[in-house]
Amino acid sequence: MASETSERVAPMLVEDWERLTFRVNREAYRSPEMFAKERVNIWLKTWLYLGHVTEIPEKNDFKVRTLAGRPLIFCRDTEGEIRVWLNSCPHRGTVLCRENEGSQRRFQCFYHAWTFNNDGSVAAIPDDEAYQDVEEMRRSMNLRSVARMEIHEGYVFVSFSADVPPLLEHLGEAADYMTMIEEQHASGVTTLPGIQKYSVRGNWKLAVENAMDGYHFSPTHNTFVGYLRENGFAVTDEGQYAYNLGNGHSLLVLTGHGGRISMIWEPRFGEAEKARTEAHRAEMVERLGEKRAHYVADESHILFVFPNLLLFDIEGLSIRQLEPVAPGHTDVRAWQLVPREEDPESTALRMKTVVSFVGPGGLATPDDIEAYEAVQRGIEATRGAGDLDYSDMSRGLTDEVKGVQGRSIDEGAMRGFWRHWEQVLDAGLEVTGERPATFLEGREMP
Numbered sequence: 001m002a003s004e005t006s007e008r009v010a011p012m013l014v015e016d017w018e019r020l021t022f023r024v025n026r027e028a029y030r031s032p033e034m035f036a037k038e039r040v041n042i043w044l045k046t047w048l049y050l051g052h053v054t055e056i057p058e059k060n061d062f063k064v065r066t067l068a069g070r071p072l073i074f075c076r077d078t079e080g081e082i083r084v085w086l087n088s089c090p091h092r093g094t095v096l097c098r099e100n101e102g103s104q105r106r107f108q109c110f111y112h113a114w115t116f117n118n119d120g121s122v123a124a125i126p127d128d129e130a131y132q133d134v135e136e137m138r139r140s141m142n143l144r145s146v147a148r149m150e151i152h153e154g155y156v157f158v159s160f161s162a163d164v165p166p167l168l169e170h171l172g173e174a175a176d177y178m179t180m181i182e183e184q185h186a187s188g189v190t191t192l193p194g195i196q197k198y199s200v201r202g203n204w205k206l207a208v209e210n211a212m213d214g215y216h217f218s219p220t221h222n223t224f225v226g227y228l229r230e231n232g233f234a235v236t237d238e239g240q241y242a243y244n245l246g247n248g249h250s251l252l253v254l255t256g257h258g259g260r261i262s263m264i265w266e267p268r269f270g271e272a273e274k275a276r277t278e279a280h281r282a283e284m285v286e287r288l289g290e291k292r293a294h295y296v297a298d299e300s301h302i303l304f305v306f307p308n309l310l311l312f313d314i315e316g317l318s319i320r321q322l323e324p325v326a327p328g329h330t331d332v333r334a335w336q337l338v339p340r341e342e343d344p345e346s347t348a349l350r351m352k353t354v355v356s357f358v359g360p361g362g363l364a365t366p367d368d369i370e371a372y373e374a375v376q377r378g379i380e381a382t383r384g385a386g387d388l389d390y391s392d393m394s395r396g397l398t399d400e401v402k403g404v405q406g407r408s409i410d411e412g413a414m415r416g417f418w419r420h421w422e423q424v425l426d427a428g429l430e431v432t433g434e435r436p437a438t439f440l441e442g443r444e445m446p
């Protein structure tokens, strides 16, 4: 273990392949320097999830959203094209659009009333005759865009750096799990209007760990587990795996647990839903073939797309976005996805079921938030506590060296995330013993 007494900076990750331990320096969660370094090396350098195309379905629709601390306007222009502008007036930098959402063709700055079309061009500069070259002013003062924007299956990603690979290359294997959500229904999926927002007094990486941590499910969510048991469900760890998909992305695959609306029926969904589920399953097999329909319908997935997107394809469908504000403060935004065309009773059931588990007032999320706020409090309190200053994520390393597929109740998905984090940050890695040439990565799909 690194010495805490010397001047040298302690490594952020400590892997010991002899004792099979994996430790994360707790400075990673609380240090303002690390947070600043992450901002530059991760948040301003890679693809970030911004929003879903169905949030702005019509021409001139817009949403205002902050990503990596930067205020943005996410809109469709008058031609229906998706645009992402920095929400800052090119004149002197004032935040331009002061509404959260709406529909408008132009944005007018309240300070000196410069006005911009939603395609970014200058619409009007009051008293522009005071400028020597008005045309040049208009040309050079249009809205500033993000460096890159690409869309996969309706998920809009942006980058503040032009120097990123194509989105699909970045997403790698994660891309197909997003496609599988779209394929669940012949009509595709759409976000429901409305957003759930909450703030957590914890580091953003604790939210990532929590989502990839099947180990906490039974102890932390014992109320929910009790509710499931009372309703006749066996809660099991069977058929639950964790995959490191590369590029920091990870995946939990969960089978043999609670139902999936319109795909796996359970008594708590009611009799009417049973018939609809059967009909929908038959339609899926017809449309996708037996094998693909099986993967799309029968597995629940929790997908993390590095660094800020979590997709819950479980009982229902939910998008969660992480926005780090400070080392110990994260804003979370969540949306529900529903089939574009679905029986209203199924949609109602879907909404009720999703919010009752992963919603901010559900049976799971408040437990999770309490867990990562408690971690943050404990971590703040143990600063400088020698060995205690490292968090342990060694579960399942024994399988990792043997090349056995990791379980969701182990910590392999977290290790994949942390290794990628360390790599992009060059945050400091200490390795004891021989690091295996390859780590388990990816998943073979038939």
Ligand code: FES
Pocket (backbone or CB within 6 Å): 089, 090, 091, 092, 093, 094, 109, 110, 111, 112, 113, 114
């Ligand atoms: S700062 Fe926007 S018009 Fe002057």
Ligand SMILES: [Fe+2]
Pocket (backbone or CB within 6 Å): 210, 216, 217, 220, 221, 364, 368
């Ligand atoms: Fe949880």
